[in-house]
C-alpha cells in the first residue's frame with residue numbers, strides 16, 4: 196500500500212487480502228469454515244446453526260458455505276447495537292443471509308446465544324434433522340486451524356517475496372483469527388510480531404480469550420511445549436462507543452483506504468483495525484524501515500448497513 200505509506204510517512208505498509216477468500220463476498224470466516232464444515236460433513240449433519248450480531252459477516256459466510264455443500268442453515272442474529280435503522284436491520288449482510296437461503300431468527304441483545312443455538316438444535320433433532328452447531332465467529336480449536344494455515348501461508352509468501360515481515364496487524368473479535376495466528380507463528384518460530392486491534396471487549400478480557408483458545412488449539416494439534424502468555428498482544432483503545440458503534444477514526448480509515456488504495460474495509464472490524472494501525476503509525480509505534488502487514492479480514496458488505504456513518508447520503 197504505497198499510497199497510504201507515503202501519506203503516513205511511516206513504515207512500509209502491506210495488506211493481505213483475506214477479504215478475497217471466496218464464499219459470498221469473502222472474509223476471514225472462509226478459512227475457519229473449511230475446517231468446521233469438514234467436521235459437519237464428517238458428522239453427517241444436514242443443517243448448520245450459528246449466531247452473530249445483526250450485521251454478522253460470519254453468519255453470511257456460514258450460510259454461503261452451507262449452500263455450497265447442500266446443507267440447510269439456521270442463523271440467530273443478536274441485536275448488539277440497538278440500531279433500528281432499516282439499512283442496519285435489513286440491508287448489507289442480512290439481505291445476503293436471506294439471498295443465500297438462511298432461516299433467520301432475531302434475538303435480543305445480551306441473550307445467551309450458545310444456549311439459544313442449543314435449543315434450536317434440540318427442536319431440529321426432534322424434527323429428524325442432524326444439526327451441527329458452529330460457535331460465534333467460528334472460534335473454537337477446529338475453526339482456529341484456518342488461521343494456523345494462514346500463518347503458514349504468510350510466512351511462505353514472505354520467503355517467496357524475499358520480504359521481511361516485522362509486524363502483522365488485524366481486527367480481533369471472537370478471537371479465532373488471532374488464536375490461530377499465534378499458534379501458527381509460534382509453531383514456525385516466526386519473529387513476526389502479531390497485534391490484534393479489539394472491536395468489543397477490554398484488553399485483559401480480549402487477550403485472555405485469545406490465549407485460552409490458542410492453548411486449546413495448540414493442544415488440539417498435539418504440539419509439544421507451551422505457548423507463552425506474552426505471545427498474545429491486543430490493543431483495545433479503538434473500540435470507541437462499543438461493538439458496532441462507528442468512531443471518527445474508523446470513518447477516516449475506511450475513507451482513506453477507499454480513496455488512496457481503492458480498497459473497501461468494514462465499519463465494525465477491519466475499519467477499526469485500520470484506525471488503530473494508522474494511529475499507531477502516527478504515534479511512531481513502528482520503525483520507518485520496518486514492514487507492517489495489515490490482514491484485511493473482509494466485511495465490506497456491512498458498509499450498506501451503515502450508510503449514514505460516512506456523511507455521504509443526501510436524503
Ligand SMILES: Cc1ncc(COP(=O)(O)O)c(C=O)c1O
Nearest residue numbers: 252332368369370372464492494
Ligand atoms: C470482517 C471481520 N473481521 C474480523 C473479525 C474478527 O475475527 P475473530 O472473530 O476471529 O476475532 C470478524 C469476526 O466476525 C469479521 O467479521
